Amino acid sequence: MLNKEDIILSGVVGIYSKDTNQVFQMMYYGLYGLQHRGQVSTGIAVNNNGFVDYFKDLGLVHEVYSKEVMERLRGNIAIGQVRFAFRNEEKAMQNVEPLVVGYRKGALAIVHDGKIVNFLKLRDQLEDNGIIFQSDLDSEVIANLIARYHKDDVEEALIKALEDIVGSYALIMMTNDKLIAARDPYGIKPLSLGKIKEDYILASETCAFDTIGAEFVRDIKPGEIVVIDNKGIRTIYEKSKDRKLCLFESIYFARPDSKVDGRSIYLTRIEAGRILAREAPVDGDIVIGAPDSGIVASIGYAEESKIPYAEGIIKNRYVGRTFIQPTQELREQGVKIKLNVLKENIEGKRIILVDDSVVRGTTIKRTVKMLKDAGAKEVHVRISSPPVKYPCHLGMDTPSSNHLIASNLTSGEIAEEIGVDSLSYISLKGLLEAAGEDNGFCQGCFTGKYPILKY
Amino acid sequence: MLNKEDIILSGVVGIYSKDTNQVFQMMYYGLYGLQHRGQVSTGIAVNNNGFVDYFKDLGLVHEVYSKEVMERLRGNIAIGQVRFAFRNEEKAMQNVEPLVVGYRKGALAIVHDGKIVNFLKLRDQLEDNGIIFQSDLDSEVIANLIARYHKDDVEEALIKALEDIVGSYALIMMTNDKLIAARDPYGIKPLSLGKIKEDYILASETCAFDTIGAEFVRDIKPGEIVVIDNKGIRTIYEKSKDRKLCLFESIYFARPDSKVDGRSIYLTRIEAGRILAREAPVDGDIVIGAPDSGIVASIGYAEESKIPYAEGIIKNRYVGRTFIQPTQELREQGVKIKLNVLKENIEGKRIILVDDSVVRGTTIKRTVKMLKDAGAKEVHVRISSPPVKYPCHLGMDTPSSNHLIASNLTSGEIAEEIGVDSLSYISLKGLLEAAGEDNGFCQGCFTGKYPILKY
């Protein structure tokens, strides 16, 4: 499982409606359905006949928006985002999207999921030309590039700007009268198109369509730029490379009820569990999943291995930001804030614990200790992704190699370090089979071979 | 699954510590572990050498308490509660516990899980004697009764007061220097005793002990009154009837990682699923559980029936109180706020849906419709509790018979009403077998025979 600090992730939504009746509510529930892609901040910008107003703040979707905001943000085009904080927590407020700016051609609002790898170089060039920056957002660089190409119309300016940009992105933009979506040439980040009556909706994942009752139309293609305005929808640019979707979308990021580029995330994870059971069988009494990220794969593992699936660890569903920290003494006594072991299922048993990934190794170590403390006779860890050996510069923000446990230790050494009786990973080949293709994914964190090099 | 409005439930915690070092934090995490027993309000009272201070408010545990409150509430005895609102939402604030009063003998603070059935009669008698009431809380009646018997010491006064009281209760009280716990003679409500170093902790469920790292000592016996003070712990009263623990604790209320009166809730539910599979087998492609209350039984059902267990419905984990309501149009389009169907698992399949109970029938009907809309070929509903035919006056606040679907319709009629291909319930005998005893439970909502009559 990834730590919070290892993730650069966000969920983006765009809506183009025929009327202004319920655009805010559609956006609200769309973001609600993507909340798993970012819990630190959220923002919505709405276009009302060329006047763009917005609201953004730190917090969850259901915490941030009030009736007053709903009544204020009326219009027929909207973009919105949920995101994790990153880079600089203290500056969190200025790093909340949408970025809304005015420029030569009017208003421009941007939300972005992904990571521009030549961000610093582009920012440097822009600063050399006297540009100021008010945030650390990639989208501020993108907005500046678009504005610099302002002599052309916005579509051409965007095309030029994106030709300067190297990195992963699912971008949704709003001008005075258009909704624009763009996906990076490798399609590293997912982006899908839905429809609800006459209205179009763009979203990072298809589960957002289900949330608001829209129908899935198609995925935005890698390298495609799509414009939606009062004339309908059209592709204005298409120059894809081979698709290299981030494998971690399949493994961890996406919600199991989403389809990404046509493939069900749930089925991928079940299948990964099954393949893992074949590749790394082990004798045990029960199969349990690490909540919540390992649950689906553990069901697949249990099915394939014919070893009973059980719940071994219970998650407190009411966890939230708290000001009250446990005392040192409570910590030593083993205060269990988020997770508790189901002792009846664990005590004296041989446990097969399935998790989605091991990055630093600290989380799995803590989980294993809980199981051992509860009397597990044996603990066998099975991971439904290969060892993460290489840091990611394209959107996962995984730590440098020396913090990646699999980069420094063999599986045997890791098993010893985390105190388990055995540890196995699915093979990369196995995972790709589960994900439905043997090529078409960025596998950089497993192989060190990235579609886009680091700057 | 029960509707929110059908439940009178709360979680109570009491702590007696040798020092004042971390009583607030222990209480905080104890309540945190019982949050599933009530999400509307919470309060903590702390005793500092006979001076009792408290804080209570509407909201979840992690929302209500601040550092300032933590620093203020220092002492060595504490009681606390989480609860659902009931009876009168508008007066919610005055119905938040602990109730803290001053009387002849000093301070008295009370938290109560349960329902006093002769509440109105007792209140009437007290009002006849000129007593005023500032809330609708049972505990205000109890406090008044104790105060009226004030000539005796508090222990005797409490014994007398409880002899006046008919109903279900797990009570935790705090006087100037004592922590007192009482469980009703039938033990309808659960209450357990734990220990952590030299400190005692009382809680509705044992999962609260795990949360703070305490060890389970024993259950408070039906009809037992226990006093904890600087001389240690002692039982001052014991006059139990046959135990009649609320069966719904096993079915729905308690957290699966709790043990209630010595029996693991998880194992009860797994076993109920297994027995249900034997009693009501049906051919199907997958077994799914209604999240979250039907999950454990569905795992048991799948195991026993050898039909694969799968996730069929995904729950949004970030749902909270929101001010933004979907428009009528969005509602018609099928906005899915809390739950979404995993279409890949449902489409074209014969689904066995396991849920813990059917009360009004509205929730299961909605869930079934989602499955059918997603293309389920067949839907077979299996319920891990018998038909709820009788209203409960002892703590569940289930609606009157004419709202209980099983009170009015046969299983066949219900199956038709909710649109399923078949519907079966576990037998009462089967459930009692799963729960580990064939007598010892209040079965009133299933049989109409209550240990305590309605007033």
Place this chain on the structure above:
Amino acid sequence: MLNKEDIILSGVVGIYSKDTNQVFQMMYYGLYGLQHRGQVSTGIAVNNNGFVDYFKDLGLVHEVYSKEVMERLRGNIAIGQVRFAFRNEEKAMQNVEPLVVGYRKGALAIVHDGKIVNFLKLRDQLEDNGIIFQSDLDSEVIANLIARYHKDDVEEALIKALEDIVGSYALIMMTNDKLIAARDPYGIKPLSLGKIKEDYILASETCAFDTIGAEFVRDIKPGEIVVIDNKGIRTIYEKSKDRKLCLFESIYFARPDSKVDGRSIYLTRIEAGRILAREAPVDGDIVIGAPDSGIVASIGYAEESKIPYAEGIIKNRYVGRTFIQPTQELREQGVKIKLNVLKENIEGKRIILVDDSVVRGTTIKRTVKMLKDAGAKEVHVRISSPPVKYPCHLGMDTPSSNHLIASNLTSGEIAEEIGVDSLSYISLKGLLEAAGEDNGFCQGCFTGKYPILKY
């Protein structure tokens, strides 16, 4: 000037309307006009056909009430209060009025300005009879007394209850269908009756009538109990002693635009300044008032003495509760949070500083130091009330004698202590002349002779 901690004061309002149209708003603005009588907490209870709902919280009127509260609190009878906190700051929340209770005869809500001197004795008697208390409010004792006399109708019960009570009070009560007002037999606390169309309004001060556009009808008489219901208004009890209105209402508490018992507060203060100028003339360059309480008397002093009136001290109008405290260093540097000296008017001049009263002497000492630091050549202090030598047990909560500077030092000694060139007080005779009567006021804090003895 009094310190915040020396005051037990509150402002009370009651409204009986023919319809439910705007009772909340009238109450809101009525309390708004009495905000100077208490800034710690406020509450409103509204009667809607016998159902009494309420809202109360810490804060100013404009901070506490929201639109949601306004929409909830609909009805045709209402009572409300603004108050200072007292006795026990930590328990502030439970000491916020209105007190709303249920008893034999239905609902009863009470607001109270004043102080019951036999509170502890009555509470003791009630506790002896098994009564519990949930606050430190006088009104909880009053409510209990009324409930104990419940066999009679509420009017008779109230009469009996008030016969038990010794102290100062302006009480406004609400039953299921009546608004009731009572003023203590000495009329120590003010209470007036106004009318607006067909609606009646009761308020501590007439400025509340001006605020909502009502007309003054008459003062409630000392010892009078008035009932307002759908049959109109009637006096049900009248048993006054000689009126002994608190002189500090004239000196400090009441707003200058109020009339109390028929006498304009502004004119009393102007006249006190004039008499003070005659009684204690002194040569000076300008007359200034201590903001805001000494301003009016200083205008009178200037007029009579023919010495120019000027502003010498400027008050920051935007002061509020703050979490940021000045560092010790800033304090030493002389950070001026509330007041600043107008150096141009002070430097090198002989200043006559008029203030309304001296209680502990700490405030005037600080003010004088500011003037001296700003270069005042001479500072002559003139006080528009006599020396406060005796503590008050009837509503001012002034400290015990040993904290009353005039109780321990002569005027000459005080002048030396606070560092002024001269100090004079108005004579009691002079003040009474200004207040318009030579008897009819409680003068206890000046003479030690109280209409009601201390318990």
Place this chain on the structure above:
Amino acid sequence: MLNKEDIILSGVVGIYSKDTNQVFQMMYYGLYGLQHRGQVSTGIAVNNNGFVDYFKDLGLVHEVYSKEVMERLRGNIAIGQVRFAFRNEEKAMQNVEPLVVGYRKGALAIVHDGKIVNFLKLRDQLEDNGIIFQSDLDSEVIANLIARYHKDDVEEALIKALEDIVGSYALIMMTNDKLIAARDPYGIKPLSLGKIKEDYILASETCAFDTIGAEFVRDIKPGEIVVIDNKGIRTIYEKSKDRKLCLFESIYFARPDSKVDGRSIYLTRIEAGRILAREAPVDGDIVIGAPDSGIVASIGYAEESKIPYAEGIIKNRYVGRTFIQPTQELREQGVKIKLNVLKENIEGKRIILVDDSVVRGTTIKRTVKMLKDAGAKEVHVRISSPPVKYPCHLGMDTPSSNHLIASNLTSGEIAEEIGVDSLSYISLKGLLEAAGEDNGFCQGCFTGKYPILKY
């Protein structure tokens, strides 16, 4: 008196300290002392060894800042602002200063009091060069200009930027290691320098120095740019025109206890009242001031005319933003939220009402009506500034001529329109005499002759 919507005003503060000990607290109290210059929003940026962090929000100084913010914002250089909202209320949040940006040379933070008249032209030019804008702030244009001249060091870049800028400004800026202040060449906006031990403080008004206990050093000269860093303070630019300080600072904006460019605001206003009494004498019973802006001049008028000064209108000191609006009916009944007439002083009397200015005429009309309703026999209005006939484009944001009552009507017509017995203004000559100079002030709103033309 000006309406809120007629004002573009803010208060700015800068601090350069030897240590980081209490810079935040000094800034906090400095802004506190300037709260009268803007109540809509406030922000503070602090420099900690080149790392600039900031916090800004809507609200008053004492509402916006928390202990957490105080602990976060540590450093040795700080700038801060209080401001009125303007131009676009809905976008209020992005128009809160300080503006903090990164550019080629590091961090740059700006606060600005004043109005750039060629804002649109400069913004247009910048947009033509591909610059984006995230606010409507003048300071965003200034920051962009500085960044464009980035090849030079910041001091030279600032000098060049300010040569492009036409308008009124008191600017305080912060770079990685410097505090910089600039005042426009005409000195339209005030800016003063103070010192406290080894620390420098810059502020819009000297009352901010008094608030934190600093000493006044000197005024920043019109057209002067001052740099403060670890080498001390130095003037890097000086190119003043004839000073043309905004006369409304003397009339209305500044706090009476401030000295602006060496002249006491209080004395100016007293003297204006005196001259007004000589220029426009009238027989009357009392002189009253419109609270609070007319009070000082009314004292001067009373002094000179020998007609008694009195309080005629009482202001509610506890007014704040409220969600509760009076009903239409209450409005018709004459609900008095902010002001109440002191009937005793008004009824049957000939009133001389002094106010500082008449802009639209709506406020004075309402005030006069209150006096007439209270029974004033005659009302004579005396205004301590000349008729405002011309709109201001330099910082007052007064409405266009057709909303300026004096631009359309003669004094006689205005007297009739507002329903008074006579109306007189001070002469411009008289006001200038009171303000201490006969030239040196911008008199544009009275004469139509502006030091800077409108763009």
